[in-house]
Amino acid sequence: MRTYTNVKDLGDLNAAVKEALEVKKNRFAYKSLGENKTLLMVFFNSSLRTRLSTQKAGMNLGMNTMVLDINQGAWKLETERGVIMDGDKSEHILEAIPVMGSYCDIIGVRAFAQFENKEDDYQEKILNQFIQYSGKPVFSMEAATGHPLQAFADLITIEEYKKTARPKVVLTWAPHPKALPQAVPNSFADFMNEADVDFVITHPEGYNLDPKFVRGAKVEYDQDKALAGADFVYAKNWAAYADPNYGKILSKDMSWTVTSKKMALTNNAFFMHCLPVRRNMIVSDDVIESPQSIVIPEAANREISAQTVIKRMLESL
Numbered sequence: 625m626r627t628y629t630n631v632k633d634l635g636d637l638n639a640a641v642k643e644a645l646e647v648k649k650n651r652f653a654y655k656s657l658g659e660n661k662t663l664l665m666v667f668f669n670s671s672l673r674t675r676l677s678t679q680k681a682g683m684n685l686g687m688n689t690m691v692l693d694i695n696q697g698a699w700k701l702e703t704e705r706g707v708i709m710d711g712d713k714s715e716h717i718l719e720a721i722p723v724m725g726s727y728c729d730i731i732g733v734r735a736f737a738q739f740e741n742k743e744d745d746y747q748e749k750i751l752n753q754f755i756q757y758s759g760k761p762v763f764s765m766e767a768a769t770g771h772p773l774q775a776f777a778d779l780i781t782i783e784e785y786k787k788t789a790r791p792k793v794v795l796t797w798a799p800h801p802k803a804l805p806q807a808v809p810n811s812f813a814d815f816m817n818e819a820d821v822d823f824v825i826t827h828p829e830g831y832n833l834d835p836k837f838v839r840g841a842k843v844e845y846d847q848d849k850a851l852a853g854a855d856f857v858y859a860k861n862w863a864a865y866a867d868p869n870y871g872k873i874l875s876k877d878m879s880w881t882v883t884s885k886k887m888a889l890t891n892n893a894f895f896m897h898c899l900p901v902r903r904n905m906i907v908s909d910d911v912i913e914s915p916q917s918i919v920i921p922e923a924a925n926r927e928i929s930a931q932t933v934i935k936r937m938l939e940s941l
């Protein structure tokens with residue numbers, strides 16, 4: 625595997641989940657794979673789970689790991705070609721990327737949507753420059769339009785907790801005070817559309833996601849109807865995708881918060897969220913603290929999704 629940016633990069637999805645569950649059973653079985661190999665993790669944005677779980681995954685595989693925070697201690701990077709660099713940016717990304725590539729064997733990149741230009745965001749300009757110019761296998765640690773390590777961990781978690789062969793999985797928009805990218809819901813939809821689940825997306829009108837990710841999924845604007853009979857409720861906020869409102873907050877309607885009243889509509893569903901989560905905006909305290917909340921094992925599976933992806937990259941070196 626040379627790149628990991630979406631569900632297709634995993635090939636046979638059932639086989640990938642099976643492999644992940646094998647990795648989970650004995651996460652130190654592949655320690656010799658990463659001997660004398662270096663994982664570089666490059667962060668343009670903050671992180672708790674991705675940073676720790678991916679570093680742990682690399683260490684489980686016997687790798688040396690290095691972390692670079694672009695906005696803390698590194699030179700400010702210019703990302704546009706043709707710019708006269710007379711401002712505060714000291715280095716161009718076109719030199720920085722191959723230099724970073726020369727120090728490592730595999731690179732993980734986190735670079736969120738900027739919400740300045742939809743085309744730039746949806747072309748994944750920064751992630752794709754790493755793929756093009758680093759000379760090394762590159763995986764997304766959440767880029768502008770996707771968070772495939774999160775979605776893979778989500779699918780592994782659903783596989784572990786499901787009680788029926790084909791569970792109903794509902795992705796619901798929920799309110800948030802800030803404009804958030806569509807990366808997590810995009811990748812969740814990307815994975816659920818390929819998994820053996822009954823997948824429904826619910827959000828207020830105006831919050832439709834990119835059709836490239838929604839594909840054949842059912843979209844229901846009535847949250848209560850969508851939640852009826854759900855086995856898994858996956859809550860997430862995102863800002864508007866559609867023009868002319870790209871990146872804007874259209875609603876903070878608190879009637880979309882996932883409360884115990886909402887969960888009572890479901891088939892005793894498990895509650896999921898990628899974290900970090902704003903309590904009593906996205907989800908009420910009692911729901912996230914309930915026995916049906918699986919946000920902690922879901923986060924723990926980030927180590928497993930990362931390890932499975934890095935393992936495959938090491939095997940292809």
Ligand code: CP
Nearest residue numbers: 671672673674898899
């Ligand atoms: N879910 C997730 O990616 O968490 P972090 O932003 O803390 O890495």
